[in-house]
Amino acid sequence: MAEFAPVPDFALGPEIPESGYHVTELGGGAYGITSGMVNTMFLVTRKGVVVVDAPPDLGEALLVGIGEVTPKPITHLIYSHAHADHIGSAHLLARDGLRIIAHELTARFIQEARDDRRPLPNETFPGGRKELSVDGERIILEYTGDWHQPGNLFIHLPEQKVLTAIDSFTVRNAPFFRLLFTPHVPTYFEAMDRMLEYDFETVVSGHMALFGTPEDVRTNREYLRDLRTAATQALREVDLREAASAAGVPDDNKQARLKVWIDAVVARATELMPASWDQRLGGNDIFLADNLNTVAWSVFMD
């Protein structure tokens, strides 16, 4: 078995009970809910409940968790983006009169997926911003670019000072795999600056058990900058010909030469990354090579 560092204490969230969920009060009627693997939030208004996403890893526990807080009905469901690991239990919430709101691009992905578990939104918007008023509560939906998937939203509750940015980063952890599978690294980097422009005290970012703070966003941004610095330096240092001949790859196998070169770039960038990140973020040892590979290609091509 591969050896991984134990999960550091600072990256551990609350213990998840047998029920499979844990609810955290975020203030002003807003609540966070997590299964330990995924998290999301809901807002209790005067007449009902507004929910962001319905992740399958919570499944029915999302409904049970909301029911523990309030008997009010779920009136609104907002899709943060189209991915099944965040909205693949939306069918459990579906009923007549439920308003399902998403960006137009998200609706297009769902349509393409033909997945019964992800009902199509019945309210979409094409532009960059939409403001909802639900029983006097303000909810601002904003699309600023494809930092995770085209159509992905920042969902801001200005009164509660809660910002939901699903799959933007992982609180107190390195980003999963390749910067959480971003299709566009420059907008992924930019998203951290965008987030810090909002007025918020809590950020809900979609994975693991913890909810974050602006400080957590700043830490992730610093980590990303270190990844970019290390990748940039490694790209300067590692020569394709030297890497290929060191690995004994013949001249005519151009694809293999490219592969050993990028692997050598990642290996060198790994050495250049400050070792202190192991004490600052969980999962650094797990995802460092994948993240550096993604950043190195972006530095090379974008």
Ligand SMILES: [Zn+2]
């Ligand atoms: Zn996603």
